[in-house]
Amino acid sequence: MKLLFSAIALCLVSLATAQSPLTVPPARNAVFRNVHVIPMDRETVLPGQDVWIRDGRVERISPTGKFPTTGYDLVIDGTGKYLMPGLAEMHAHVPPIDDIAPMKDVLMLFALNGVTTIRGMLGHPRHLELRQKLRNGEIPGPRFITSGPSLSGNSVKTPEDGVRLVEEEKKAGYDFLKLHPGLTPATFGPIAKRASELGIPFAGHVSYTVGVQRAIDAGYATIDHMDGFVEWLVPGIDQIPEQQAGSFGMFIGYKADLSRLPILAKSLKEKNIWVVPTQCLFEKWFSPGDPEYFDRKPEMIYMSRETRNNWVNSKRNIQKNPLFDSAHIVQFMRIRRTMLKSLHDAGVPILLGSDAPQVFDVPGFSAHDELAYYVMAGLTPFQALHTGTVNAGLFMKDENIGRIREKAYADLVLLSANPLQSIDATRRIEGVMLQGRWMDKSFIENSLRALEKH
Numbered sequence: 001m002k003l004l005f006s007a008i009a010l011c012l013v014s015l016a017t018a019q020s021p022l023t024v025p026p027a028r029n030a031v032f033r034n035v036h037v038i039p040m041d042r043e044t045v046l047p048g049q050d051v052w053i054r055d056g057r058v059e060r061i062s063p064t065g066k067f068p069t070t071g072y073d074l075v076i077d078g079t080g081k082y083l084m085p086g087l088a089e090m091h092a093h094v095p096p097i098d099d100i101a102p103m104k105d106v107l108m109l110f111a112l113n114g115v116t117t118i119r120g121m122l123g124h125p126r127h128l129e130l131r132q133k134l135r136n137g138e139i140p141g142p143r144f145i146t147s148g149p150s151l152s153g154n155s156v157k158t159p160e161d162g163v164r165l166v167e168e169e170k171k172a173g174y175d176f177l178k179l180h181p182g183l184t185p186a187t188f189g190p191i192a193k194r195a196s197e198l199g200i201p202f203a204g205h206v207s208y209t210v211g212v213q214r215a216i217d218a219g220y221a222t223i224d225h226m227d228g229f230v231e232w233l234v235p236g237i238d239q240i241p242e243q244q245a246g247s248f249g250m251f252i253g254y255k256a257d258l259s260r261l262p263i264l265a266k267s268l269k270e271k272n273i274w275v276v277p278t279q280c281l282f283e284k285w286f287s288p289g290d291p292e293y294f295d296r297k298p299e300m301i302y303m304s305r306e307t308r309n310n311w312v313n314s315k316r317n318i319q320k321n322p323l324f325d326s327a328h329i330v331q332f333m334r335i336r337r338t339m340l341k342s343l344h345d346a347g348v349p350i351l352l353g354s355d356a357p358q359v360f361d362v363p364g365f366s367a368h369d370e371l372a373y374y375v376m377a378g379l380t381p382f383q384a385l386h387t388g389t390v391n392a393g394l395f396m397k398d399e400n401i402g403r404i405r406e407k408a409y410a411d412l413v414l415l416s417a418n419p420l421q422s423i424d425a426t427r428r429i430e431g432v433m434l435q436g437r438w439m440d441k442s443f444i445e446n447s448l449r450a451l452e453k454h
Protein backbone atom coordinates (compact mmCIF):
# COMPACT_ATOMS: atom_id res chain seq x y z
CA MET A 1 0.00 0.00 0.00
CA LYS A 2 3.11 2.10 0.04
CA LEU A 3 2.37 2.47 -3.65
CA LEU A 4 -0.91 4.18 -2.93
CA PHE A 5 0.69 6.74 -0.64
CA SER A 6 3.53 7.52 -2.98
CA ALA A 7 1.26 7.85 -6.00
CA ILE A 8 -0.94 10.31 -4.15
CA ALA A 9 2.04 12.31 -3.00
CA LEU A 10 3.60 12.33 -6.45
CA CYS A 11 0.54 13.52 -8.29
CA LEU A 12 0.09 16.41 -5.89
CA VAL A 13 3.44 17.97 -6.58
CA SER A 14 2.54 18.87 -10.11
CA LEU A 15 -1.03 19.94 -9.46
CA ALA A 16 0.48 23.00 -7.90
CA THR A 17 1.45 24.34 -11.33
CA ALA A 18 -2.09 24.43 -12.76
CA GLN A 19 -3.56 27.63 -14.19
CA SER A 20 -6.85 28.92 -12.90
CA PRO A 21 -10.03 28.07 -14.79
CA LEU A 22 -12.58 30.73 -15.67
CA THR A 23 -14.85 32.31 -13.09
CA VAL A 24 -18.00 30.29 -12.58
CA PRO A 25 -21.14 32.39 -13.18
CA PRO A 26 -23.23 33.18 -10.08
CA ALA A 27 -26.39 31.25 -9.24
CA ARG A 28 -29.44 32.45 -11.15
CA ASN A 29 -33.09 31.60 -11.38
CA ALA A 30 -33.36 29.50 -14.49
CA VAL A 31 -35.65 27.30 -16.53
CA PHE A 32 -34.67 24.20 -18.46
CA ARG A 33 -37.21 24.39 -21.27
CA ASN A 34 -38.65 21.26 -22.96
CA VAL A 35 -36.17 18.74 -21.58
CA HIS A 36 -36.29 14.99 -20.98
CA VAL A 37 -35.98 14.57 -17.22
CA ILE A 38 -34.29 11.55 -15.64
CA PRO A 39 -35.41 11.95 -12.02
CA MET A 40 -33.41 8.88 -10.86
CA ASP A 41 -35.72 8.10 -7.93
CA ARG A 42 -37.41 5.74 -10.39
CA GLU A 43 -36.34 4.28 -13.69
CA THR A 44 -38.07 6.54 -16.14
CA VAL A 45 -37.65 9.42 -18.54
CA LEU A 46 -40.18 12.25 -18.31
CA PRO A 47 -40.27 13.80 -21.79
CA GLY A 48 -41.06 17.45 -22.56
CA GLN A 49 -40.70 19.03 -19.14
CA ASP A 50 -39.80 22.47 -17.90
CA VAL A 51 -37.58 22.38 -14.82
CA TRP A 52 -37.67 25.56 -12.79
CA ILE A 53 -34.68 26.55 -10.67
CA ARG A 54 -34.87 29.12 -7.89
CA ASP A 55 -32.35 29.87 -5.13
CA GLY A 56 -30.22 26.86 -5.95
CA ARG A 57 -33.05 24.36 -5.80
CA VAL A 58 -35.57 22.74 -8.09
CA GLU A 59 -38.67 24.84 -7.61
CA ARG A 60 -41.04 22.88 -9.81
CA ILE A 61 -41.24 20.43 -12.71
CA SER A 62 -44.07 20.95 -15.19
CA PRO A 63 -45.10 19.92 -18.72
CA THR A 64 -43.39 22.31 -21.12
CA GLY A 65 -45.08 25.59 -21.94
CA LYS A 66 -47.52 25.47 -19.06
CA PHE A 67 -46.10 28.56 -17.35
CA PRO A 68 -44.42 31.69 -18.75
CA THR A 69 -40.70 32.12 -18.11
CA THR A 70 -40.96 35.80 -17.26
CA GLY A 71 -39.06 36.70 -14.13
CA TYR A 72 -36.39 34.05 -14.73
CA ASP A 73 -32.86 35.18 -15.57
CA LEU A 74 -31.99 32.32 -17.83
CA VAL A 75 -33.89 30.01 -20.17
CA ILE A 76 -31.93 26.94 -21.23
CA ASP A 77 -33.25 25.15 -24.30
CA GLY A 78 -33.43 21.48 -23.41
CA THR A 79 -34.98 20.29 -26.67
CA GLY A 80 -33.77 16.79 -27.44
CA LYS A 81 -31.59 16.76 -24.32
CA TYR A 82 -31.62 14.84 -21.06
CA LEU A 83 -31.39 16.33 -17.59
CA MET A 84 -30.09 14.13 -14.80
CA PRO A 85 -28.87 14.78 -11.25
CA GLY A 86 -25.17 15.57 -10.90
CA LEU A 87 -22.91 12.65 -10.06
CA ALA A 88 -21.22 11.97 -6.74
CA GLU A 89 -17.61 10.76 -6.69
CA MET A 90 -17.51 9.10 -3.30
CA HIS A 91 -13.80 8.26 -3.35
CA ALA A 92 -12.17 11.53 -4.31
CA HIS A 93 -8.88 13.09 -3.32
CA VAL A 94 -8.41 16.78 -2.82
CA PRO A 95 -4.70 17.62 -2.50
CA PRO A 96 -3.84 17.43 1.22
CA ILE A 97 -1.58 20.47 1.11
CA ASP A 98 -1.34 23.90 2.71
CA ASP A 99 -2.23 25.83 -0.43
CA ILE A 100 -5.89 26.04 -1.41
CA ALA A 101 -5.26 27.22 -5.02
CA PRO A 102 -4.36 23.81 -6.50
CA MET A 103 -7.34 22.30 -4.69
CA LYS A 104 -9.62 24.57 -6.73
CA ASP A 105 -8.37 23.12 -10.00
CA VAL A 106 -9.15 19.58 -8.89
CA LEU A 107 -12.59 20.68 -7.74
CA MET A 108 -13.22 22.27 -11.14
CA LEU A 109 -12.17 19.12 -13.01
CA PHE A 110 -14.81 17.25 -11.04
CA ALA A 111 -17.48 19.89 -11.58
CA LEU A 112 -16.82 20.39 -15.30
CA ASN A 113 -17.39 16.66 -15.72
CA GLY A 114 -20.77 16.73 -14.02
CA VAL A 115 -19.54 15.60 -10.59
CA THR A 116 -21.41 17.82 -8.16
CA THR A 117 -20.68 15.99 -4.89
CA ILE A 118 -17.40 14.53 -3.67
CA ARG A 119 -16.25 12.69 -0.59
CA GLY A 120 -12.63 13.57 0.21
CA MET A 121 -10.73 10.48 1.25
CA LEU A 122 -7.53 12.00 2.60
CA GLY A 123 -8.14 14.97 4.78
CA HIS A 124 -6.01 17.94 5.73
CA PRO A 125 -6.71 20.83 8.14
CA ARG A 126 -7.13 23.21 5.17
CA HIS A 127 -9.97 21.00 3.89
CA LEU A 128 -12.16 22.16 6.78
CA GLU A 129 -11.73 25.73 5.57
CA LEU A 130 -12.30 24.59 1.99
CA ARG A 131 -15.50 22.82 3.01
CA GLN A 132 -16.75 26.03 4.58
CA LYS A 133 -15.87 28.13 1.52
CA LEU A 134 -17.63 25.65 -0.76
CA ARG A 135 -20.67 25.71 1.49
CA ASN A 136 -21.03 29.46 1.46
CA GLY A 137 -20.27 29.66 -2.26
CA GLU A 138 -17.03 31.60 -1.87
CA ILE A 139 -15.31 28.87 -3.87
CA PRO A 140 -17.34 27.19 -6.62
CA GLY A 141 -17.19 23.42 -6.69
CA PRO A 142 -18.92 20.23 -5.75
CA ARG A 143 -20.57 19.60 -2.41
CA PHE A 144 -17.79 18.30 -0.20
CA ILE A 145 -17.46 16.10 2.82
CA THR A 146 -14.09 15.05 4.07
CA SER A 147 -12.23 12.62 6.26
CA GLY A 148 -9.41 13.76 8.48
CA PRO A 149 -5.77 12.80 7.93
CA SER A 150 -5.47 9.05 7.68
CA LEU A 151 -5.16 6.57 10.51
CA SER A 152 -2.68 3.98 9.34
CA GLY A 153 0.26 1.87 10.40
CA ASN A 154 2.34 5.03 10.04
CA SER A 155 0.26 7.40 12.14
CA VAL A 156 -0.92 4.82 14.70
CA LYS A 157 1.72 2.78 16.52
CA THR A 158 -0.20 2.10 19.72
CA PRO A 159 -3.87 1.88 20.75
CA GLU A 160 -3.39 5.21 22.56
CA ASP A 161 -2.24 6.90 19.33
CA GLY A 162 -5.40 5.67 17.66
CA VAL A 163 -7.75 6.88 20.37
CA ARG A 164 -6.02 10.26 20.50
CA LEU A 165 -6.35 10.74 16.71
CA VAL A 166 -10.03 9.77 16.78
CA GLU A 167 -10.66 12.35 19.50
CA GLU A 168 -8.63 15.06 17.74
CA GLU A 169 -10.33 14.54 14.37
CA LYS A 170 -13.78 14.48 15.90
CA LYS A 171 -13.01 17.69 17.74
CA ALA A 172 -11.60 19.33 14.61
CA GLY A 173 -14.90 18.71 12.84
CA TYR A 174 -14.05 16.22 10.11
CA ASP A 175 -17.00 14.29 8.73
CA PHE A 176 -15.41 10.88 9.16
CA LEU A 177 -12.15 9.01 9.72
CA LYS A 178 -10.10 7.54 6.92
CA LEU A 179 -8.47 4.23 7.71
CA HIS A 180 -5.43 3.17 5.71
CA PRO A 181 -3.46 -0.07 5.76
CA GLY A 182 -1.14 -1.07 8.56
CA LEU A 183 -3.58 -1.11 11.47
CA THR A 184 -3.60 -4.26 13.60
CA PRO A 185 -6.38 -5.86 15.61
CA ALA A 186 -4.76 -4.24 18.67
CA THR A 187 -4.94 -0.71 17.25
CA PHE A 188 -8.06 -1.06 15.13
CA GLY A 189 -10.28 -2.26 18.01
CA PRO A 190 -9.81 0.82 20.23
CA ILE A 191 -10.12 3.16 17.18
CA ALA A 192 -13.45 1.64 16.17
CA LYS A 193 -14.68 1.64 19.77
CA ARG A 194 -13.79 5.27 20.44
CA ALA A 195 -15.15 6.39 17.06
CA SER A 196 -18.46 4.71 17.77
CA GLU A 197 -18.64 6.31 21.23
CA LEU A 198 -18.04 9.74 19.73
CA GLY A 199 -20.33 9.15 16.78
CA ILE A 200 -17.76 9.74 14.04
CA PRO A 201 -17.96 7.24 11.16
CA PHE A 202 -14.89 5.45 9.87
CA ALA A 203 -14.26 4.28 6.34
CA GLY A 204 -11.65 3.22 3.82
CA HIS A 205 -9.23 0.35 3.75
CA VAL A 206 -9.36 -2.88 5.70
CA SER A 207 -5.93 -3.66 7.07
CA TYR A 208 -4.70 -7.13 6.21
CA THR A 209 -4.41 -8.48 9.74
CA VAL A 210 -7.67 -6.83 10.77
CA GLY A 211 -9.57 -8.64 8.05
CA VAL A 212 -13.00 -8.01 6.65
CA GLN A 213 -14.92 -9.91 9.33
CA ARG A 214 -13.64 -7.62 12.09
CA ALA A 215 -14.26 -4.62 9.86
CA ILE A 216 -17.87 -5.62 9.31
CA ASP A 217 -18.45 -6.39 12.98
CA ALA A 218 -17.01 -3.00 13.96
CA GLY A 219 -19.38 -1.20 11.57
CA TYR A 220 -17.40 0.58 8.86
CA ALA A 221 -19.45 3.30 7.16
CA THR A 222 -17.94 2.34 3.82
CA ILE A 223 -15.42 -0.26 2.79
CA ASP A 224 -13.55 1.22 -0.15
CA HIS A 225 -11.86 -0.67 -2.98
CA MET A 226 -13.76 -3.79 -1.78
CA ASP A 227 -10.62 -4.06 0.33
CA GLY A 228 -10.27 -7.40 2.09
CA PHE A 229 -13.12 -9.05 0.20
CA VAL A 230 -11.05 -11.15 -2.18
CA GLU A 231 -8.75 -12.17 0.66
CA TRP A 232 -11.73 -13.27 2.73
CA LEU A 233 -12.83 -15.53 -0.12
CA VAL A 234 -9.44 -17.21 -0.51
CA PRO A 235 -9.28 -20.47 1.42
CA GLY A 236 -6.43 -20.66 3.96
CA ILE A 237 -5.77 -16.92 3.88
CA ASP A 238 -4.51 -17.01 7.48
CA GLN A 239 -1.44 -18.87 6.28
CA ILE A 240 -0.61 -16.45 3.48
CA PRO A 241 1.71 -13.53 4.34
CA GLU A 242 0.57 -10.07 3.20
CA GLN A 243 3.51 -9.60 0.81
CA GLN A 244 2.60 -12.76 -1.01
CA ALA A 245 -1.06 -11.76 -1.30
CA GLY A 246 -0.16 -8.42 -2.88
CA SER A 247 -2.15 -5.19 -2.63
CA PHE A 248 -5.86 -5.96 -2.29
CA GLY A 249 -5.04 -9.67 -2.68
CA MET A 250 -4.15 -9.17 -6.33
CA PHE A 251 -1.69 -12.08 -6.51
CA ILE A 252 -3.94 -14.62 -4.81
CA GLY A 253 -7.35 -13.35 -5.87
CA TYR A 254 -7.62 -15.94 -8.64
CA LYS A 255 -8.04 -18.55 -5.89
CA ALA A 256 -11.15 -16.88 -4.44
CA ASP A 257 -13.99 -19.23 -3.68
CA LEU A 258 -16.99 -17.36 -5.01
CA SER A 259 -19.44 -19.79 -3.43
CA ARG A 260 -18.74 -17.92 -0.17
CA LEU A 261 -19.86 -14.59 -1.63
CA PRO A 262 -23.47 -14.82 -0.37
CA ILE A 263 -22.19 -15.05 3.23
CA LEU A 264 -20.10 -11.92 2.74
CA ALA A 265 -23.01 -10.13 1.08
CA LYS A 266 -25.36 -11.06 3.90
CA SER A 267 -23.12 -9.71 6.64
CA LEU A 268 -22.37 -6.48 4.76
CA LYS A 269 -26.06 -5.93 4.18
CA GLU A 270 -27.06 -6.73 7.76
CA LYS A 271 -24.60 -4.17 9.07
CA ASN A 272 -25.59 -1.64 6.38
CA ILE A 273 -22.00 -1.29 5.25
CA TRP A 274 -21.68 0.64 2.00
CA VAL A 275 -19.21 -0.47 -0.62
CA VAL A 276 -17.21 1.89 -2.83
CA PRO A 277 -15.66 -0.35 -5.49
CA THR A 278 -13.07 1.96 -7.16
CA GLN A 279 -12.96 -0.64 -9.92
CA CYS A 280 -11.16 1.89 -12.14
CA LEU A 281 -8.12 1.70 -10.00
CA PHE A 282 -7.77 -2.01 -10.56
CA GLU A 283 -8.66 -2.12 -14.22
CA LYS A 284 -6.19 0.64 -15.00
CA TRP A 285 -3.37 0.29 -12.51
CA PHE A 286 -3.11 -3.42 -11.82
CA SER A 287 -4.20 -4.86 -15.16
CA PRO A 288 -1.66 -6.48 -17.49
CA GLY A 289 -0.84 -4.56 -20.65
CA ASP A 290 1.08 -1.53 -21.77
CA PRO A 291 0.96 1.41 -19.34
CA GLU A 292 1.30 3.74 -22.33
CA TYR A 293 -2.20 2.73 -23.37
CA PHE A 294 -3.70 4.63 -20.45
CA ASP A 295 -1.14 7.41 -20.68
CA ARG A 296 -2.42 8.16 -24.20
CA LYS A 297 -5.98 8.83 -23.00
CA PRO A 298 -7.03 12.38 -23.95
CA GLU A 299 -7.82 13.41 -20.36
CA MET A 300 -4.17 12.90 -19.36
CA ILE A 301 -3.60 16.41 -20.70
CA TYR A 302 -4.93 17.69 -17.36
CA MET A 303 -2.16 15.95 -15.46
CA SER A 304 1.46 17.09 -15.54
CA ARG A 305 4.07 15.11 -17.46
CA GLU A 306 5.72 14.32 -14.14
CA THR A 307 2.55 12.83 -12.67
CA ARG A 308 1.94 10.83 -15.82
CA ASN A 309 5.48 9.44 -15.76
CA ASN A 310 5.00 8.44 -12.15
CA TRP A 311 1.78 6.67 -13.01
CA VAL A 312 3.36 4.82 -15.94
CA ASN A 313 6.31 3.77 -13.77
CA SER A 314 4.04 2.71 -10.98
CA LYS A 315 2.13 0.37 -13.29
CA ARG A 316 5.39 -0.94 -14.72
CA ASN A 317 6.75 -1.69 -11.26
CA ILE A 318 3.73 -3.79 -10.38
CA GLN A 319 4.22 -5.80 -13.53
CA LYS A 320 7.88 -6.36 -12.65
CA ASN A 321 6.95 -8.12 -9.41
CA PRO A 322 7.87 -11.82 -9.79
CA LEU A 323 4.46 -12.70 -8.32
CA PHE A 324 2.68 -10.82 -11.14
CA ASP A 325 1.09 -13.42 -13.41
CA SER A 326 -0.99 -11.90 -16.20
CA ALA A 327 -3.47 -14.77 -16.43
CA HIS A 328 -4.03 -14.71 -12.64
CA ILE A 329 -4.50 -10.95 -12.67
CA VAL A 330 -7.05 -11.14 -15.46
CA GLN A 331 -8.90 -13.71 -13.38
CA PHE A 332 -8.64 -11.42 -10.32
CA MET A 333 -10.23 -8.59 -12.34
CA ARG A 334 -13.03 -10.86 -13.47
CA ILE A 335 -13.63 -11.98 -9.88
CA ARG A 336 -13.86 -8.36 -8.77
CA ARG A 337 -16.51 -7.64 -11.39
CA THR A 338 -18.46 -10.75 -10.38
CA MET A 339 -18.19 -9.69 -6.75
CA LEU A 340 -19.49 -6.21 -7.53
CA LYS A 341 -22.47 -7.56 -9.45
CA SER A 342 -23.30 -10.20 -6.81
CA LEU A 343 -23.05 -7.77 -3.91
CA HIS A 344 -25.22 -5.30 -5.77
CA ASP A 345 -27.84 -7.91 -6.58
CA ALA A 346 -27.83 -9.12 -2.99
CA GLY A 347 -28.80 -5.61 -1.87
CA VAL A 348 -25.46 -4.43 -0.51
CA PRO A 349 -25.54 -0.63 -0.99
CA ILE A 350 -22.97 0.54 -3.52
CA LEU A 351 -21.57 4.05 -3.97
CA LEU A 352 -19.91 5.34 -7.11
CA GLY A 353 -16.23 5.90 -6.44
CA SER A 354 -13.29 5.68 -8.80
CA ASP A 355 -10.44 7.10 -6.69
CA ALA A 356 -9.25 10.28 -8.37
CA PRO A 357 -6.72 11.68 -8.81
CA GLN A 358 -4.97 8.35 -8.63
CA VAL A 359 -3.05 6.22 -11.15
CA PHE A 360 -4.65 7.02 -14.55
CA ASP A 361 -7.80 8.33 -12.86
CA VAL A 362 -8.20 11.99 -13.77
CA PRO A 363 -10.72 13.82 -11.55
CA GLY A 364 -14.19 13.85 -13.04
CA PHE A 365 -13.33 11.85 -16.14
CA SER A 366 -12.75 8.67 -14.16
CA ALA A 367 -16.22 8.80 -12.60
CA HIS A 368 -17.58 8.10 -16.09
CA ASP A 369 -15.08 5.26 -16.53
CA GLU A 370 -16.21 3.82 -13.22
CA LEU A 371 -19.84 3.88 -14.36
CA ALA A 372 -18.82 2.03 -17.52
CA TYR A 373 -17.05 -0.63 -15.46
CA TYR A 374 -20.21 -1.15 -13.39
CA VAL A 375 -22.14 -1.75 -16.58
CA MET A 376 -19.43 -4.14 -17.77
CA ALA A 377 -19.83 -5.95 -14.46
CA GLY A 378 -23.50 -6.50 -15.29
CA LEU A 379 -25.36 -3.57 -13.74
CA THR A 380 -27.88 -1.81 -15.96
CA PRO A 381 -27.11 1.83 -16.78
CA PHE A 382 -29.86 2.87 -14.35
CA GLN A 383 -28.39 0.76 -11.55
CA ALA A 384 -24.93 2.15 -12.23
CA LEU A 385 -26.22 5.75 -12.20
CA HIS A 386 -28.13 5.03 -9.02
CA THR A 387 -24.85 4.39 -7.16
CA GLY A 388 -23.66 7.91 -8.04
CA THR A 389 -26.92 9.80 -7.51
CA VAL A 390 -29.73 8.52 -5.26
CA ASN A 391 -27.39 6.33 -3.24
CA ALA A 392 -25.10 9.25 -2.49
CA GLY A 393 -28.07 11.16 -1.08
CA LEU A 394 -29.15 8.19 1.02
CA PHE A 395 -25.62 7.69 2.32
CA MET A 396 -25.25 11.38 3.16
CA LYS A 397 -28.72 11.38 4.73
CA ASP A 398 -29.81 14.21 2.47
CA GLU A 399 -32.35 13.16 -0.11
CA ASN A 400 -32.09 16.50 -1.89
CA ILE A 401 -28.86 15.10 -3.32
CA GLY A 402 -28.98 12.86 -6.38
CA ARG A 403 -32.59 13.27 -7.52
CA ILE A 404 -34.60 15.65 -9.62
CA ARG A 405 -37.75 16.61 -7.78
CA GLU A 406 -39.13 19.67 -6.05
CA LYS A 407 -36.80 21.11 -3.41
CA ALA A 408 -33.86 18.99 -4.58
CA TYR A 409 -30.56 20.85 -4.99
CA ALA A 410 -29.99 22.30 -8.42
CA ASP A 411 -26.95 20.06 -9.01
CA LEU A 412 -27.71 18.92 -12.54
CA VAL A 413 -26.14 17.66 -15.74
CA LEU A 414 -27.60 18.26 -19.19
CA LEU A 415 -26.70 15.54 -21.72
CA SER A 416 -27.16 15.22 -25.47
CA ALA A 417 -28.14 11.54 -25.23
CA ASN A 418 -30.01 9.20 -22.90
CA PRO A 419 -27.71 7.61 -20.30
CA LEU A 420 -30.32 4.99 -19.43
CA GLN A 421 -29.84 3.62 -22.93
CA SER A 422 -26.08 3.86 -23.07
CA ILE A 423 -23.95 4.70 -20.07
CA ASP A 424 -21.43 6.49 -22.28
CA ALA A 425 -24.01 9.25 -22.71
CA THR A 426 -22.94 10.65 -19.32
CA ARG A 427 -19.82 11.93 -21.08
CA ARG A 428 -21.86 13.89 -23.64
CA ILE A 429 -22.22 16.93 -21.42
CA GLU A 430 -24.04 20.02 -22.71
CA GLY A 431 -23.91 21.86 -19.42
CA VAL A 432 -23.58 21.47 -15.67
CA MET A 433 -25.53 23.26 -12.98
CA LEU A 434 -23.69 23.56 -9.72
CA GLN A 435 -25.94 24.72 -6.89
CA GLY A 436 -27.80 26.92 -9.35
CA ARG A 437 -24.65 28.15 -11.14
CA TRP A 438 -24.96 27.32 -14.81
CA MET A 439 -21.88 26.29 -16.78
CA ASP A 440 -22.78 25.87 -20.43
CA LYS A 441 -20.87 23.86 -22.99
CA SER A 442 -18.61 26.67 -24.16
CA PHE A 443 -17.79 27.63 -20.56
CA ILE A 444 -16.88 24.02 -19.87
CA GLU A 445 -14.70 23.75 -22.96
CA ASN A 446 -12.90 27.01 -22.22
CA SER A 447 -12.36 26.10 -18.59
CA LEU A 448 -10.98 22.70 -19.50
CA ARG A 449 -8.62 24.35 -21.95
CA ALA A 450 -7.37 26.61 -19.18
CA LEU A 451 -6.71 23.55 -17.03
CA GLU A 452 -4.53 21.79 -19.62
CA LYS A 453 -0.99 21.18 -18.43
CA HIS A 454 0.94 21.14 -21.68
Ligand SMILES: [Zn+2]
Nearest residue numbers: 091093121355
Ligand atom coordinates in the same frame (compact mmCIF):
# COMPACT_ATOMS: atom_id res chain seq x y z
ZN1 LIG B 1 -8.02 6.77 -2.47
